[in-house]
Amino acid sequence: MDSVRTAPAPAPVRLASGGPARDAWPLDGAIAHLNHGSYGAVPTEVVRHQQELRRQGDLSPVAWFPRLPELIAAARREVAPFVGARAEDTVFVPNASAAATIVFNALHLDPGDEILVSDHGYGAVTMGARRLARRFGARVRAVTVPLAADADEVVERFRAELTDAVRLVVVDQITSPTAxxxxxxxxxxxxxxRGARVLVDGAHAPGLVEHAATGAGGDWWFGNLHKWPCAPRGAALLVTEAADRDELWPLIDSWGAEESYPERFDTQGTIDATSYLASPLAIDFVEREYGWARTRETMTALADHGAAVIGAALQPFVDAPVATDVGMPVVSMRLLRLPDGLGRDRRDADELRLRLLDLAGIESAFTSIGGVGYLRLSVHLYTEQRDFDAFVDRAVPQILAFAEERRGG
Incomplete structure (x- = not known):
C-alpha cells in the first residue's frame, strides 16, 4: 500500500538531551504504539525514579511509610499548578474513575431527582452515576450530542435537557470514545x-489542555496523570473548591480520616504511592526535554499526518468519509471510520483491538458510536512515521479481512 504515503512525513522528534524521543520510552520496538490515550507510556527516566522510590520503601518500611503523607503532600504541591489548581484544592487519587466514585459517595439525592450525562461519556463513570441514582430512587438521563456538533450546539443540547429535576450534571472535558x-x-x-451541580470528567485533559482544572468550570474536576503527562499508572488528581468538600473521603478509611480535605487523602496506609511521587518528574521531563506548549503543537501535527496516511489506506473500503468531523477536536487524537461490519458495539471494538495486537503487532483503540465502528488514533512525542506505515502494512489487511468475515463473505 505504498501508494497512500503521499503526505510529507514529519521528522522524528528529538529531545533537548540530544536523542530521539522514541529512545526515551522503554517501548517494544516490534510493536507500533498508536494508542497512548488508553494507558499512556512512561519514560525510562520516570520508570527508574519510581523503581528507586520503591527500593527506598523496601530498604526501611518503618522509615518510609510514616513519612509518606509528607511526601505525597509535597508532590501535590508540585503537580497542582500543572492543571492550574492550588495544592489545598487538590488530592491524589488512583485514577479518574476513583475520583468519580469519591464524589458520588458524598452525594445525597431524593427520589425523582435526575443526573444528566452525555452519550459521549466514559462508560465506567456513567455506570457509577447509575449506581448513585439507584441508591436514592433517582434516574440518569443522557444528552444526545451529534458527533460533529460545535460548542454552541452542545450547549443548546444541554440547555434543552436541564429540567428542574436535574441535581447533577456529569460531563467530559475531553470525551474518551469520540476524542x-x-x-x-x-x-x-x-x-x-438551574440549581444543578457539575462534575467534570477531565480524564484526558492534563497535558492536552493548559490549566485543565481551572478552565473546566464544574464543582469538581478530575484528570489522569498517567495518560498525556506520562506519569506511572495509578496517578490522577481530584480538584474542588466546593464548600462541602469535607464530605469527600478516600475510598479506604485510614489514620488520616480525622484530618480535613485535602490532608486526609495524603494518608492511605501501605498503598504503593510511588506513582503519585513520580508524577512531578514525568511532568518536568516533558517540559525540560521539549516544552509542553511545543508538545501540544507537535502532537497535533503527528495526529493530522497519521490520520491522513491511515485514512488514505482505508478510504477505498469505506462508503463514507473516513476522516471524521468531531466538531471540537483535541490535539492528540483523531477518529477514523472503519469498514462496514466492524465496531458494531463495544465488545466488537475491543475484540478488534486485541486481534490487531496479536496478529499485527499494533497497539490501537477502537470505539463504537451508534453501531458504527471507528479507529481512535492517538499519538505522543515518541510516535514516528514507521508507526503509521506499520498500521497501513500490517493492520489494514487484518481490518479488511475481519470486516469481510463479519459481513459473511
Missing part, C-alpha cells in the same frame, strides 16, 4: 443557573 472537546465551562454556567 472531542466539550464546552464544560459554559455547561457549568447553565447548570448552576
Amino acid at each position: 472531542r472537546l466539550l464546552p464544560t465551562a459554559r455547561i457549568t454556567e447553565l447548570a448552576h443557573e
Whole structure:
C-alpha cells in the first residue's frame, strides 16, 4: 500500500538531551504504539525514579511509610499548578474513575431527582452515576450530542435537557470514545443557573489542555496523570473548591480520616504511592526535554499526518468519509471510520483491538458510536512515521479481512 504515503512525513522528534524521543520510552520496538490515550507510556527516566522510590520503601518500611503523607503532600504541591489548581484544592487519587466514585459517595439525592450525562461519556463513570441514582430512587438521563456538533450546539443540547429535576450534571472535558472537546465551562454556567451541580470528567485533559482544572468550570474536576503527562499508572488528581468538600473521603478509611480535605487523602496506609511521587518528574521531563506548549503543537501535527496516511489506506473500503468531523477536536487524537461490519458495539471494538495486537503487532483503540465502528488514533512525542506505515502494512489487511468475515463473505 505504498501508494497512500503521499503526505510529507514529519521528522522524528528529538529531545533537548540530544536523542530521539522514541529512545526515551522503554517501548517494544516490534510493536507500533498508536494508542497512548488508553494507558499512556512512561519514560525510562520516570520508570527508574519510581523503581528507586520503591527500593527506598523496601530498604526501611518503618522509615518510609510514616513519612509518606509528607511526601505525597509535597508532590501535590508540585503537580497542582500543572492543571492550574492550588495544592489545598487538590488530592491524589488512583485514577479518574476513583475520583468519580469519591464524589458520588458524598452525594445525597431524593427520589425523582435526575443526573444528566452525555452519550459521549466514559462508560465506567456513567455506570457509577447509575449506581448513585439507584441508591436514592433517582434516574440518569443522557444528552444526545451529534458527533460533529460545535460548542454552541452542545450547549443548546444541554440547555434543552436541564429540567428542574436535574441535581447533577456529569460531563467530559475531553470525551474518551469520540476524542472531542466539550464546552464544560459554559455547561457549568447553565447548570448552576438551574440549581444543578457539575462534575467534570477531565480524564484526558492534563497535558492536552493548559490549566485543565481551572478552565473546566464544574464543582469538581478530575484528570489522569498517567495518560498525556506520562506519569506511572495509578496517578490522577481530584480538584474542588466546593464548600462541602469535607464530605469527600478516600475510598479506604485510614489514620488520616480525622484530618480535613485535602490532608486526609495524603494518608492511605501501605498503598504503593510511588506513582503519585513520580508524577512531578514525568511532568518536568516533558517540559525540560521539549516544552509542553511545543508538545501540544507537535502532537497535533503527528495526529493530522497519521490520520491522513491511515485514512488514505482505508478510504477505498469505506462508503463514507473516513476522516471524521468531531466538531471540537483535541490535539492528540483523531477518529477514523472503519469498514462496514466492524465496531458494531463495544465488545466488537475491543475484540478488534486485541486481534490487531496479536496478529499485527499494533497497539490501537477502537470505539463504537451508534453501531458504527471507528479507529481512535492517538499519538505522543515518541510516535514516528514507521508507526503509521506499520498500521497501513500490517493492520489494514487484518481490518479488511475481519470486516469481510463479519459481513459473511
